[in-house]
Amino acid sequence: MLFNSFGFLFAFLPVTLAVWLFLQKRAGLRIALSWLVIASLFFYAVWDVRYLAVLLTSISINFWLGGRILHARQQAAEARAGLWLKLGIGFNLLVLGGFKYTYFLAANLFGLFQAAPPFDPIVLPLAISFVTFQKIAYLVDCRRGQVQRHDALDYLFFVSFFPQLIAGPIVHHKPLIAQANTDSNPLFSQKEALVTGFSFLALGLFKKTILADSLARYASPVFELAKQATPGGEAAWQAMLAYTLQLYFDFSAYSDMAIGLALMFGFKLPVNFFSPYKATSIIDFWRRWHMTLSSFLRDYLYIPLGGNRHGEFKRYRNLWLTMLLAGIWHGAGWNFMLWGALHGSMLLINHFWHHLLKSRPTLAKAWQTLPDAIMTVLTFLLVAFAWILFRANDMNSAWHMYAALLQPFSGNPMPALPWHAPAQLAEGLLSASPDLAWAWIGIGLLTVWCLPNSVQLLSYDANANVRLKTIGARMQIALGIGCGTCFWLALKWMAVRPATEFLYFNF
Known part of the structure; x- marks a missing residue:
């Protein structure tokens, strides 16, 4: 779903925004945030529902890895925390490399023998590069002790928020999650935010x-x-x-x-x-x-x-x-x-x-x-x-x-x-x-x-x-x-x- 399409501008956006505003006032911020996560995942699935499973699997593994790093830090096991971080970075780079660079490497290798790779180019899952960088940054911040609250809903919102999901900006968890964890965020009640956003x-x-x-x-x-x-x-x-x-x-x-x-x-x-x-x-x-x-x-x-x-x-x-x-x-x-x-x-x-x-x-x-x-x-x-x-x-x-x-x-x-x-x-x-x-x-x-x-x-x-x-x-x-x-x-x-x-x- 493209930002510059009628379907996004006159269907997805108004419905998502209306439900968000309603739930925020009637059911509370956490319920509204859950709706925003669901809408963001739907936004991603519209491109190709097959890759939603790839995204969710990667999100789940990275969230678990972040928990392992934080748990190791709490036990003052710095070496173990560092090992979990290396595993996390390796996992993310392996996923990114598998989708993005496998065919390129194979084409150059087989090209030495004047032959074509035995498989077609792999279709790149949308947003894999940007999402990979954000997940790596989160794991590094866990290792550095900069993650104070390791919450599944917060993490899902951080990595899937649809305005920045596909092509950035590459956001850090702390400033974004801080805005989502308080009802005192002035922009939630400021009409100028809606006008300026439009x-x-x-x-x-x-x-x-x-x-x-x-x-x-x-x-x-x-x-x-x-x-x-x-x-x-x-x-x-x-x-x-x-x-x-x-x-x-x-x-x-x-x-x-x-x-x-x-x-x-x-x-x-x-x-x-x-x-x-x-x-x-x-x-x-x-x-x-x-x-x-x-x-x-x-x-x-x-x-x-x-x-x-x-x-x-x-x-x-x-x-x-x-x-x-x-x-x-x-x-x-x-x-x-x-x-x-x-x-x-x-x-x-x-x-x-x-x-x-x-x-x-x-x-x-x-x-x-x-x-x-x-x-x-x-x-x-x-x-x-x-x-x-x-x-x-x-x-x-x-x-x-x-x-x-x-x-x-x-x-x-x-x-x-x-x-x-x-x-x-x-x-x-x-x-x-x-x-x-x-x-x-x-x-x-x-x-x-x-x-x-x-x-x-x-x-x-x-x-x-x-x-x-x-x-x-x-x-x-x-x-x-x-x-x-x-x-x-x-x-x-x-x-x-x-x-x-x-x-x-x-x-």
Whole structure:
């Protein structure tokens, strides 16, 4: 069930919300929370009921493992607690690897002998990557003594809450469960939470249906062609920029809708996306893009590897390995590994440059005179070049795209089609007008560089212990009209175009 579908917006969401509000007032928070867990599991089962059993089995085993770790800590058996933690991490990585990487490894192994694997690719259960990270984080927090209440209902809610179940943000148990364990949560009785939540939902829906899906029309056909041949130079640049913006608006849309849906139920989720294309460096980019993943990698991978505690060489090594593993987490393919390695290398260069500037005051002074706009555009282009590896189906497709970017713009902007190109590919390329492509890319760039993001626009504070910020009456009216218009336009768009999955569902 997609957030951007009529079934979700006009059936699942209103029914789930109405029952939640009714039970919360009439039966108490714990009963209402049970309903929310049931609704979330139903939301997941709609995708493919077969994988509900996988999810519930994994949840049950991880909850039991968490109990074993806490029990060992209570008995001061630190070694046993550590052993249970290693078993838990191993179990989760084995499940993730079995579904996500088995075919990739088999394909490369059998490929050495020019043979195909004896089985088809395994269909990846939805949300397995995000849920796996959350469960590992919970086990680690149990080991660190940061879990004070090991309750089955709380745990089920933490790992299955539908706004963040499929594509994040990656939440920690403590702030989310703390909101669910008290009737004094101010958002449960604050009408502004419902209004602000709907505003986030409307903005996200607009970004997904109108901006992201429209830009996809100029990216997808060219990347499909790159599987067979080298596209034309202008088409390749349009596809790279269109996909860069498509991914931005698609992920930004999901992040907005996740925050908005959670707010409608009275819960705050962390900000996961904060204008990353306004970043002035690769370091700054990773502080803004998929912020909860960056925090997870820092807290549960980079720091355990040693962080920056053992000298500059090991610091850079740990940082590069962390980004390499981030690439592998995103997908099973050499292109994802190279994407992670490339971002790791760019981060190392960025950190080394900062270190050099600190030791060269004259150079630092000259560097500071450069306008931020230049650094923003340079960072954007570096990220865009790397996204080709992220989007390409394989390394061969990526090389075709990179080769095409080096070609001059010709009089005919359309790429040459191979003689065996399928009809659907030809139709997609011919329907993607080059002039309209540049227009949509221009609109996208103006939006990401010149407008405030949704968090700024709606004055959202992710601190779970405070009420929503109040804004002036005129601003409320303007935002209400704007968000209502976005919602109406998105619905009109949805009526003529089929709903599409969010891109991060694939990871």
